[in-house]
Every structure is written in C-alpha cells, then in structure tokens.
Amino acid sequence: xxxxxxxxxxxxxxxxxxxxxxxxxxxxxxxxxxxxxxxxxxxxxxxxxxxxxxxxxxxxxxxxxxxxxxxxxxxxxxxxxxxxxxxxxxxxxxxxxxxxxxxxxxxxxxxxxxxxxxxxxxxxxxxxxxxxxxxxxxxxxxxxxxxxxxxxxxxxxxxxxxxxxxxxxxxxxxxxxxxxxxxxxxxxxxxxxxxxxxxxxxxxxxxxxxxxxxxxxxxxxxxxxxxxxxxxxxxxxxxxxxxxxx
Ligand SMILES: [Fe+2]
Numbered sequence: 001x002x003x004x005x006x007x008x009x010x011x012x013x014x015x016x017x018x019x020x021x022x023x024x025x026x027x028x029x030x031x032x033x034x035x036x037x038x039x040x041x042x043x044x045x046x047x048x049x050x051x052x053x054x055x056x057x058x059x060x061x062x063x064x065x066x067x068x069x070x071x072x073x074x075x076x077x078x079x080x081x082x083x084x085x086x087x088x089x090x091x092x093x094x095x096x097x098x099x100x101x102x103x104x105x106x107x108x109x110x111x112x113x114x115x116x117x118x119x120x121x122x123x124x125x126x127x128x129x130x131x132x133x134x135x136x137x138x139x140x141x142x143x144x145x146x147x148x149x150x151x152x153x154x155x156x157x158x159x160x161x162x163x164x165x166x167x168x169x170x171x172x173x174x175x176x177x178x179x180x181x182x183x184x185x186x187x188x189x190x191x192x193x194x195x196x197x198x199x200x201x202x203x204x205x206x207x208x209x210x211x212x213x214x215x216x217x218x219x220x221x222x223x224x225x226x227x228x229x230x231x232x233x234x235x236x237x238x239x240x241x242x243x244x245x246x
Contacts, residue, residue: 008106008235009034011065012222014042014075014163014202018053021224025057028230029064036232037105039068041093042202042222043075043116043163049082051089058090069103071096073114075163075203080130096161098143100151111155113147115140117164117201118184141186148194157235160196162187164203170219173208191217198233
C-alpha cells in the first residue's frame with residue numbers, strides 16, 4: 001500500500017479561447033491562493049485554431065504560478081491540423097489526445113486520461129468536413145473506457161480530463177435544443193463502469209451546474225466562462241494510503 005503524506009493541489013481550466021477571455025483568465029489566475037502541483041487544461045485554450053495565442057496562456061501561467069507540470073486535452077477549437085504544431089511548440093506540456101499518462105507526484109501515481117470527448121450529434125460543420133466523424137465519436141467512447149481501465153491498473157488515482165461534457169445531466173442552463181452538440185451521454189456508462197476518481201470537463205459556458213455526482217463520481221465543469229474562476233481541487237491522503245478529494 002502506498003503511503004501518502006502530502007496534499008495535492010490540482011488546477012484546471014478550459015474555454016479560455018485566447019485571446020477572447022485572456023483578460024478574464026489572467027484575473028482568475030491572480031485570484032488563486034494556492035500554488036497547484038499540477039495544472040490541467042481542458043481544451044479550447046485558443047480561439048478557432050489560432051496557434052499564436054496559445055503562448056500567451058502558457059506565459060501567463062508561468063508568470064503567475066511559476067514552473068508547474070501542465071497536462072492538456074484538446075478542445076474542438078484546437079483543430080486536428082494544429083495539434084502536431086502545438087505539441088512541437090510546447091514540448092513541456094503533456095498533450096493527451098485519446099491517450100493517458102501516469103505521473104509520479106508527491107509520492108503517488110496519478111493517472112490522467114485525456115480526450116476531446118464526443119458529441120451525440122456532430123455539428124453541421126464537422127459532418128461536412130470531418131470524414132466518419134459520427135463513427136469516430138461513437139468509437140471514442142469505448143477507446144476512453146479501455147484507456148481508463150489501463151490507467152487505473154497503473155495508478156493510485158485516475159482523472160478523466162475531457163473537453164466535451166460527459167453527460168446531459170450537467171447541462172442545465174444551456175439551450176436544451178443543442179444538448180446533442182455539447183457532449184455525449186454514452187460516457188456516463190463508461191464512468192460508472194470504470195469509476196475514475198474525478199472527471200473534469202469544459203465546453204459548457206452557460207451551465208449553472210459546476211459540480212455533479214454521478215453515483216458518487218465527481219464531475220466538475222472547468223469552463224472559465226461558466227465558473228469565472230480556475231477550478232482548484234485538493235487531494236488529501238487518508239490514513240491507510242487511500243485517497244480522498246476534500
Ligand atoms: Fe468547446
């Protein structure tokens with residue numbers, strides 16, 4: 001059994017859409033009162049594929065927080081054709097595009113599965129421009145399930161980091177007629193079957209539910225426009241090496 005003595009602070013944010021909400025992002029960073037051990041980006045950090053605005057986001061984190069490990073999934077605005085460029089330009093960031101990583105932080109192994117997630121129905125633009133997108137979204141659900149199972153075998157704690165919403169249950173406040181363009185409820189079953197310790201998503205700018213428990217699994221909305229703050233979560237070790245988010 002792993003002995004854990006330290007607290008782990010995790011920060012997460014998505015939908016900065018730099019340069020659109022850069023000012024709000026800077027202000028939110030300045031209000032953070034803990035230095036996180038890990039910074040998660042939950043996608044749509046830039047606006048419509050504008051790679052040149054990613055640097056401003058990273059620089060601001062370095063300026064206000066200092067050196068910190070950054071792990072990121074991609075959002076729909078980090079278009080497929082710029083993802084390779086982002087990986088090359090920011091080798092210090094671990095980008096996860098239907099992948100997982102196991103980090104050793106503060107004496108324990110933290111597994112993170114990162115994905116853009118899926119839409120129940122592709123947007124009109126996606127349907128026109130991305131071949132097989134409906135099938136890709138469906139197939140991604142079982143892919144993510146396998147990644148979660150694998151990450152779980154190798155980690156003490158597992159976070160599912162995704163851009164699109166994992167459930168319709170967290171969408172209250174959004175326009176009901178477009179729920180199918182905001183996420184895919186197929187992830188609910190994956191979450192219930194694999195039970196990650198925490199699920200962090202974004203993309204819902206208007207949702208008034210920032211936290212939801214799906215059979216006791218915490219789902220947290222890290223969308224900057226919805227939350228108005230950087231999401232911070234504190235992990236504490238319990239007596240016998242079991243972990244608990246406080
Ligand atoms: Fe988005």
